[in-house]
Amino acid sequence: MSPAYALKRCGLIVYTLLVVSLIVFAITQVLPADAATMLLGENATAEALAAVRERLGLEAPVWLQYARWLGGVVQGDFGTSLRTGLPVAPLMMEALGRSLLLALLSILLMLAIAVPLGVIAAVRRGRAADLIVSVLSYVGVSLPEFVTATVFVLVLADWLQILPASGYVAPTQDPLRALQHLALPVLTVSVILVAHVSRMVRSELVDVLHSDYVRAARLKGMKPRTVLLRHGLRNALLPTITIVALDVGYLLGGVIVVEEIFAIPGIGRQLIVAIQARDLPAIQAGALIMAATYSVANFAADLAYAWLDKRIQYD
Amino acid sequence: MEQPALTISGYSLDYLTPRGVHHALVDIDLAIARGEVLGLVGESGSGKTSLAWSIMRYLPGNARENGGRILLGRDDLRAMAPAAIEEIRGRRIGMVFQDPSTSLNPTLSLGIQLAEVLERHRGLTRRQAWREGEQMLARVGLKDPPGMMRRYPHEASGGEKQRVVIAQAFACQPECILFDEPTTALDVITARQILELFAELQAETGVASLYISHDLALVSRVADRVAVLHHGNMVEQGQVAGVFGAPREAYTRRLVAAVPRPDRRLVAELGPAEAAAAPLVAARGVSVEYGRPSAIARLFGRDRAPVVGNRAVSLDVRPGEIVGVVGESGSGKSTLARALTGLNPFSGEIVFDGRPVRGIADMDGAYRRDVQIIFQHPDSSLNPRQRIGEILARPLRLHDRLPGAAEAARIGELLEQVRLPATYAGRYPHQLSGGEKQRVAIARAFATAPRLVICDEITSALDVSVQAAVIELLLDLRRRHGTAYLFITHDLNLVRQIAHRIAVMYRGDLVEVLDAQAFSAGPTHPYTRSLVAAVPVPVG
Missing domain, CATH: 3.40.50.300 (P-loop containing nucleotide triphosphate hydrolases)
Known part of the structure; x- marks a missing residue:
């Protein structure tokens, strides 16, 4: 990948975010009630509404409101929360940090489970082990999160009492307790994702093991282990990178139920709170931050892919 | 008489298919001496490739062998355990495949793929294998061997890749090499150069070669003797000039007659x-x-x-x-x-x-x-x-x-x-x-x-x-x-x-x-x- 291309991709990310910001801003504009009405309620007097509108700058033309908001955003200022009266940015960034930690640990655990399972299923294709892996991973993906989470809480927190059932501790405060608190949510999320990736690894590896170059490696007398790892798995894992990047998106927004059950104040939970409170600046910030994280994750996946597969040449 | 490098006697192979038993090879006898090139010709489905897989001991699950022996030197390959076969593949029998663009791993450099053979079979360290690999690449006529070692398959031309595959096959000085249509996927002029390389290395190393091809003209150019397969049966076997010049069997005659000859015009000239x-x-x-x-x-x-x-x-x-x-x-x-x-x-x-x-x-x-x-x-x-x-x-x-x-x-x-x-x-x-x-x-x-x-x-x-x-x-x-x-x-x-x-x-x-x-x-x-x-x- 050439530096020029990397620069261009960064430009595209900015472009994407600009479009997202337009959409997010437009949605808040077409809502039937504006920020002032939401703040003061349906029964507010016309004078009070006008005063608040004056204070929030809602009287200005729409494009000027957008420009002001965007101007703040690029400086890291997403405005003031209508709910708490505090700046939105620090709140959302903290929440994002917690969600990213959850996401990262979940992905690591998921890979540690899913890749070996996929390899076993591919190597023992059509036999009992393949069937068991496939049934187990489908059970994992088809059970709703709250069921999986409840089972884990019941077994590990309630009966065995080895892990705390809920709550969040910042790793900067107490790393060990932080990990203990994260263990159950990470386990729950990983179980959901394992099916995805193990099926992907399995089918890719089955294809690769049937390829001419794997046959050539076998006929060169390479040991089965070398054939499987160096020639097989390495190539089979490439498409998995893309899947993992897509999962990042799910992990940021889609695990609200898990964050809710385990009382983790992640970005998904913050966004729900903001939507319930009609806290427009917080909603805008949450949506934009998630879009940015998602774009960066995909970019990182493309970089990793190009690094591992030299045929991929972005220009 | 000297023991041939490869001897196949009375060998039969069936495939079990949902539609019944398919006789892929029936009672095959052949032998290749050191330094000899045996051409194996036949149309698709004749069993040419099945024979190659039998020799390499690389048969699919539905294959059933019905007797016969495959000897490499004096060693019966059919009697060997899988681990022993792995030791033999790449070391005593090499193979060159049809399409170099699919038979090389796209995400590993050419050097790694060549060096791993040397590490595996000759016990060299990565560094020694790399140096030896560079010499091999020079021997197969590639310019700038150190540069070629670092390249990935997509950075080399078809002819260059096939030379690397050939270098792999010759790397451990095997007794026998199977060539499975090694020039079919290449352009005419590149194919010609690969054939010249084959002839040169063949003469130099004295390896016994089984050259599989559907192209009769090409086989007549590279092989000493030729064997003709038809529906899994060995129809005819002998010196190239004899088999192609004066075929004894009806099938061989038909096959030879079907080969296009530029001097035999099939159309009337325009008035x-x-x-x-x-x-x-x-x-x-x-x-x-x-x-x-x-x-x-x-x-x-x-x-x-x-x-x-x-x-x-x-x-x-x-x-x-x-x-x-x-x-x-x-x-x-x-x-x-x-x-x-x-x-x-x-x-x-x-x-x-x-x-x-x-x-x-x-x-x-x-x-x-x-x-x-x-x-x-x-x-x-x-x-x-x-x-x-x-x-x-x-x-x-x-x-x-x-x-x-x-x-x-x-x-x-x-x-x-x-x-x-x-x-x-x-x-x-x-x-x-x-x-x-x-x-x-x-x-x-x-x-x-x-x-x-x-x-x-x-x-x-x-x-x-x-x-x-x-x-x-x-x-x-x-x-x-x-x-x-x-x-x-x-x-x-x-x-x-x-x-x-x-x-x-x-x-x-x-x-x-x-x-x-x-x-x-x-x-x-x-x-x-x-x-x-x-x-x-x-x-x-």
């Missing part, structure tokens, strides 16, 4: 009136460019130089004439066909029967009726979900709109014209053999009674005997309908048998157009000369 006739089609400066900038490239306002498919090609085809177009892959042969049929936008002009055609918009119903095309792979050009009758009805409905009964009768006629039973109309393409499918594709092209039929590598996927029958059919159709052909092929021997004139293309340019006699007398352009020199001419 003076025909040769002077106004062209049916005249391409005037036809150029095709591929690759439009993507939406993103346009967004960033970047211009990309388009890829040239053809550059200003001018070529005439007279009524009833057969014009051959030859050249390597990527030379623009098929691009020309696609421009003439309106599958690609082109610049320049095509004059058809005196009428100018400047673009796809000018190609009206009459033009489409008159100009038909047949593609290389009938498997992809026939809709697998339509019956043969429906496939043949499409052009009839488009151009003729016959009433139902007349249409059915016409479909029967079309099938019989290509020597297929009319009852085939009710069948699906997958129920037909490769040659039969190609006949259906020919019948479809002739449904509209065209005046020009473009044949784009239509026999390349077919066995040599099937190819001979298809060519005979095409010539027969031409005699009946006076059709002109633009016959695109990479098979120089074939085109010299049937074409009145031969156009040579190279990297998008039309290098020269020669009539058949001039071609035999000796072409003038250096590229054409190297092309002719690279093509093996059959013996016998």
Whole structure:
């Protein structure tokens, strides 16, 4: 990948975010009630509404409101929360940090489970082990999160009492307790994702093991282990990178139920709170931050892919 | 007598399929001495490749061996445990595969793939193996071995990759090497160079080689002895000159007779009136460019130089004439066909029967009726979900709109014209053999009674005997309908048998157009000369 291309991709990310910001801003504009009405309620007097509108700058033309908001955003200022009266940015960034930690640990655990399972299923294709892996991973993906989470809480927190059932501790405060608190949510999320990736690894590896170059490696007398790892798995894992990047998106927004059950104040939970409170600046910030994280994750996946597969040449 | 490097005796192999037992190999006997090259020829399905897998002990789960011995030196390969076989593969038996672009791992450098063999079998360290690998690459005639070691497969040409594969096979000085169609996927001139390398290394190392190929002319050039397989049976085995020059068995005679020989012309030359006739089609400066900038490239306002498919090609085809177009892959042969049929936008002009055609918009119903095309792979050009009758009805409905009964009768006629039973109309393409499918594709092209039929590598996927029958059919159709052909092929021997004139293309340019006699007398352009020199001419 050439530096020029990397620069261009960064430009595209900015472009994407600009479009997202337009959409997010437009949605808040077409809502039937504006920020002032939401703040003061349906029964507010016309004078009070006008005063608040004056204070929030809602009287200005729409494009000027957008420009002001965007101007703040690029400086890291997403405005003031209508709910708490505090700046939105620090709140959302903290929440994002917690969600990213959850996401990262979940992905690591998921890979540690899913890749070996996929390899076993591919190597023992059509036999009992393949069937068991496939049934187990489908059970994992088809059970709703709250069921999986409840089972884990019941077994590990309630009966065995080895892990705390809920709550969040910042790793900067107490790393060990932080990990203990994260263990159950990470386990729950990983179980959901394992099916995805193990099926992907399995089918890719089955294809690769049937390829001419794997046959050539076998006929060169390479040991089965070398054939499987160096020639097989390495190539089979490439498409998995893309899947993992897509999962990042799910992990940021889609695990609200898990964050809710385990009382983790992640970005998904913050966004729900903001939507319930009609806290427009917080909603805008949450949506934009998630879009940015998602774009960066995909970019990182493309970089990793190009690094591992030299045929991929972005220009 | 010295023990042969490889001995196979009384070996039989079956495959268990859902439709019953398939006898892949029946009672095979052969032996290859040190320093000898045994050519193994046969058509697809004859068991050539099955024999290679048997020797490599790389058989699928449904294979059943019914007795016989495979000896490497004095060691019985069939009696060996899998771990012992792994030790032997790559060390005592090497293999060179058909397509170097799929038999090399795309994500590992060429150096790693060569060095790993040396590490595995000769116990070298990575550093020693790397140095040894560089020497091997120099030995197989690659320039800049250290640079080549660091390259990835996609950064090397087909010929360079095949040299690396050959280096792998020779790396551990094996006693025996199996060559499975090692030049089939390469261009003519590259193939010639690979063959020269093979002969050189063969003489130098004294390895015993089993050279598998469907190309009789090529085998006659490289092999000392030849074995002919037919439906899993060893039909004939002996010295090359004997087997090909004076075949004893009927099957071998048929096979040898089907091989195209440039000196045996299959068409009558054009009379003076025909040769002077106004062209049916005249391409005037036809150029095709591929690759439009993507939406993103346009967004960033970047211009990309388009890829040239053809550059200003001018070529005439007279009524009833057969014009051959030859050249390597990527030379623009098929691009020309696609421009003439309106599958690609082109610049320049095509004059058809005196009428100018400047673009796809000018190609009206009459033009489409008159100009038909047949593609290389009938498997992809026939809709697998339509019956043969429906496939043949499409052009009839488009151009003729016959009433139902007349249409059915016409479909029967079309099938019989290509020597297929009319009852085939009710069948699906997958129920037909490769040659039969190609006949259906020919019948479809002739449904509209065209005046020009473009044949784009239509026999390349077919066995040599099937190819001979298809060519005979095409010539027969031409005699009946006076059709002109633009016959695109990479098979120089074939085109010299049937074409009145031969156009040579190279990297998008039309290098020269020669009539058949001039071609035999000796072409003038250096590229054409190297092309002719690279093509093996059959013996016998």
